[in-house]
Amino acid sequence: MSGTVTFTAPLSQGFGYGIILGLGFAFALLMIFITWALKRYQNEVQTSEMFSTAGRSVKSGLVAAAVVSSWTWAATLLQSSSVAYKYGISGPFFYASGATVQILLFATLAIELKRRAPNAHTFLEVIHARYGTTVHVVFIVFCLMTNILVTAMLLTGGSAVMAALTGVSTPAACFLFPIGVVLYTIFGGIKATFITDYLHTVVILVVIFLFAFSAYATNAQLGSPGKVYDALVLAAKAHPVDGNAEGSYLTMRSKEGGIFWIINLIGNFGTVFLDNGYYNKAIAASPVHAFPGYVIGGLCWFAIPWLCASTLGISALVLEGPQRLSAPDVSAGLVLPFGAVRLLGYSGAVATTIMIFMAVTSAFSAQLIAVSSIWTYDIYQAYIEPSAKGKKLVWISHISCIVYSIIMAGFATGLYYAGVGMGYLYLLMGVIISSAVFPGAMTLLWKGQNWIAAAASPPLGLAVSLIAWLVTTKTQYGVFNVDTTGANYPMLAGNVAALLSPMVFVPFFTYVFGPQNYDYKSMRAIRKVDDTDVAVDAHVDLEQIPGETDPSQQETDEEMRKLNKAAFYARTLTIFMALSMLILWPIPMYGTSYVFSKKFFTGWIVVGILWLFCTLFGVVIFPLYEGRESIARVVRMMGLDLMGRKPTFHEGRKTDDLQSGAGTPAEQIEEKGKEALA
Ligand SMILES: NC(N)=O
Numbered sequence: 318m319s320g321t322v323t324f325t326a327p328l329s330q331g332f333g334y335g336i337i338l339g340l341g342f343a344f345a346l347l348m349i350f351i352t353w354a355l356k357r358y359q360n361e362v363q364t365s366e367m368f369s370t371a372g373r374s375v376k377s378g379l380v381a382a383a384v385v386s387s388w389t390w391a392a393t394l395l396q397s398s399s400v401a402y403k404y405g406i407s408g409p410f411f412y413a414s415g416a417t418v419q420i421l422l423f424a425t426l427a428i429e430l431k432r433r434a435p436n437a438h439t440f441l442e443v444i445h446a447r448y449g450t451t452v453h454v455v456f457i458v459f460c461l462m463t464n465i466l467v468t469a470m471l472l473t474g475g476s477a478v479m480a481a482l483t484g485v486s487t488p489a490a491c492f493l494f495p496i497g498v499v500l501y502t503i504f505g506g507i508k509a510t511f512i513t514d515y516l517h518t519v520v521i522l523v524v525i526f527l528f529a530f531s532a533y534a535t536n537a538q539l540g541s542p543g544k545v546y547d548a549l550v551l552a553a554k555a556h557p558v559d560g561n562a563e564g565s566y567l568t569m570r571s572k573e574g575g576i577f578w579i580i581n582l583i584g585n586f587g588t589v590f591l592d593n594g595y596y597n598k599a600i601a602a603s604p605v606h607a608f609p610g611y612v613i614g615g616l617c618w619f620a621i622p623w624l625c626a627s628t629l630g631i632s633a634l635v636l637e638g639p640q641r642l643s644a645p646d647v648s649a650g651l652v653l654p655f656g657a658v659r660l661l662g663y664s665g666a667v668a669t670t671i672m673i674f675m676a677v678t679s680a681f682s683a684q685l686i687a688v689s690s691i692w693t694y695d696i697y698q699a700y701i702e703p704s705a706k707g708k709k710l711v712w713i714s715h716i717s718c719i720v721y722s723i724i725m726a727g728f729a730t731g732l733y734y735a736g737v738g739m740g741y742l743y744l745l746m747g748v749i750i751s752s753a754v755f756p757g758a759m760t761l762l763w764k765g766q767n768w769i770a771a772a773a774s775p776p777l778g779l780a781v782s783l784i785a786w787l788v789t790t791k792t793q794y795g796v797f798n799v800d801t802t803g804a805n806y807p808m809l810a811g812n813v814a815a816l817l818s819p820m821v822f823v824p825f826f827t828y829v830f831g832p833q834n835y836d837y838k839s840m841r842a843i844r845k846v847d848d849t850d851v852a853v854d855a856h857v858d859l860e861q862i863p864g865e866t867d868p869s870q871q872e873t874d875e876e877m878r879k880l881n882k883a884a885f886y887a888r889t890l891t892i893f894m895a896l897s898m899l900i901l902w903p904i905p906m907y908g909t910s911y912v913f914s915k916k917f918f919t920g921w922i923v924v925g926i927l928w929l930f931c932t933l934f935g936v937v938i939f940p941l942y943e944g945r946e947s948i949a950r951v952v953r954m955m956g957l958d959l960m961g962r963k964p965t966f967h968e969g970r971k972t973d974d975l976q977s978g979a980g981t982p983a984e985q986i987e988e989k990g991k992e993a994l995a
Pocket residue numbers: 388389390392393416585
């Protein structure tokens with residue numbers, strides 16, 4: 318072994334800035350066009366309801382694609398590759414399963430949200446409706462901390478990769494990344510981001526396929542699972558892994574990998590259950606599409622970190638030569654770009670910059686929508702100007718996107734100078750936020766939890782987790798620095814304390830001060846915003862804008878019946894799938910200390926590739942199939958427009974007799990139009 322790798326940027330600075338700014342502006346232009354087309358052909362005016370709920374009519378395929386896209390952070394690709402490099406083949410699995418089960422379990426919560434608060438815009442509104450101001454403020458703080466941590470990880474991870482591959486300055490990347498995203502999010506709101514998210518996911522999948530086929534089929538040095546297997550055996554001989562069965566990279570029995578798994582599981586409960594972005598998507602879905610959207614999204618997402626890291630983390634490991642990557646570079650997320658360049662040279666570097674740009678920007682836009690909806694509905698409308706109408710609220714949403722991005726760019730730059738990278742934040746996130754997970758979920762699931770339990774448990778849990786984290790650092794290492802506080806054991810102690818201590822606090826406070834016996838009426842009473850002023854300015858009848866009209870009592874009852882029926886199946890199915898990923902699959906492999914044979918490794922990789930094909934079907938082809946009528950109609954209308962015949966088919970019709978989940982509002986209008994003409 319001779320020292321550590323020094324990165325030399327294979328691409329020029331001009332290329333880096335070109336990607337960050339050029340692609341950013343290209344997406345902004347695309348968004349302007351999409352927003353214009355949605356307004357012209359689907360009557361989707363950017364009202365405040367439309368900006369943050371997409372008219373509550375999105376179908377499951379597009380919900381799944383949006384879940385995959387916003388859950389595919391820079392860390393999903395970078396941190397998973399880092400753990401593959403450190404712990405071997407168990408790392409990608411522990412990353413993927415440790416972040417999939419939360420999405421599957423969230424599907425159940427999405428149904429509860431739809432049942433209990435059909436008109437909510439954010440999860441925090443629901444908290445407010447049940448408990449009032451004190452608990453609302455506590456959860457605003459925890460939800461914003463979640464968004465801040467996730468955004469910081471996107472910027473630190475994304476800028477580190479851009480700096481390593483193109484030589485752009487890290488602080489410049491932190492400030493330039495958000496520009497294009499802010500522009501396109503402001504122009505498009507959540508519906509348009511659903512569409513660009515879709516495009517981002519397509520690109521990410523194509524790039525992962527490119528790398529996987531190179532490593533396991535065509536590459537001159539590797540080129541087959543068998544050759545990768547042999548190289549992994551040699552790597553373990555050169556530097557066996559402490560705590561792995563036989564020191565091998567080819568086993569699920571990895572002590573440090575297992576610790577990472579638990580940290581990962583806990584942190585991601587926080588980043589799903591406390592990120593308003595995931596409630597936003599459930600809210601934007603039509604009621605019957607929320608559950609399948611999340612289940613498809615969760616299952617499809619699993620293959621992304623699993624195959625990406627099993628390709629690029631492992632390629633870095635077997636192609637590194639005598640020099641190894643330094644620990645700070647591994648933590649910063651540089652394993653993936655290193656593996657990509659070793660595998661495919663210049664093209665690997667280009668593909669990586671594009672893939673990371675897509676991952677950062679699509680997840681960033683989801684964060685912007687989440688933060689702007691908190692700021693608009695939970696802070697501004699709740700406490701500053703309760704009578705604010707649509708136009709003012711749209712303006713507030715836009716300003717909050719801009720201000721938040723500037724603050725986060727500054728914060729990420731500060732973290733860079735403090736030596737805190739994406740990997741550190743990834744392990745830390747659960748320590749900071751996960752104490753609010755249990756009381757937050759109980760708000761929707763348990764009528765007994767009282768307001769004292771909901772208000773006191775998150776901050777008390779945070780205090781306990783910080784103490785556990787820092788005391789373990791002190792007892793293990795004696796000093797506090799980025800390396801010692803970022804080590805696995807202190808992070809494990811902090812994460813476990815954060816998630817579990819509220820499970821003691823919540824029943825304690827509830828039974829000491831008396832259960833609430835809540836009837837859920839105040840959640841149902843949440844109302845939509847009055848967007849009349851925006852509709853008047855756009856010269857569109859408010860009733861023609863999707864999501865602006867209330868369904869009839871009969872439709873509401875029918876929807877409720879479907880949701881009540883779905884709730885039972887949802888709970889059973891999600892619990893079964895979560896247990897499979899947490900116990901049935903990994904635990905026997907961990908318990909038996911099995912070291913993969915060459916055949917088993919080949920099968921493992923083949924399953925990963927096939928799973929990514931299923932992902933391609935679930936989040937790329939299925940949304941197109943589901944939306945085929947809308948797409949055909951828009952294309953037809955564009956054709957008419959180009960021929961100078963203005964399409965007027967559904968003008969003058971009302972949307973008040975539309976059924977949620979039976980198609981987009983415009984599709985239903987068209988169906989009714991056909992019926993009327995027949
Ligand atoms: N979204 C995650 N945890 O990769």
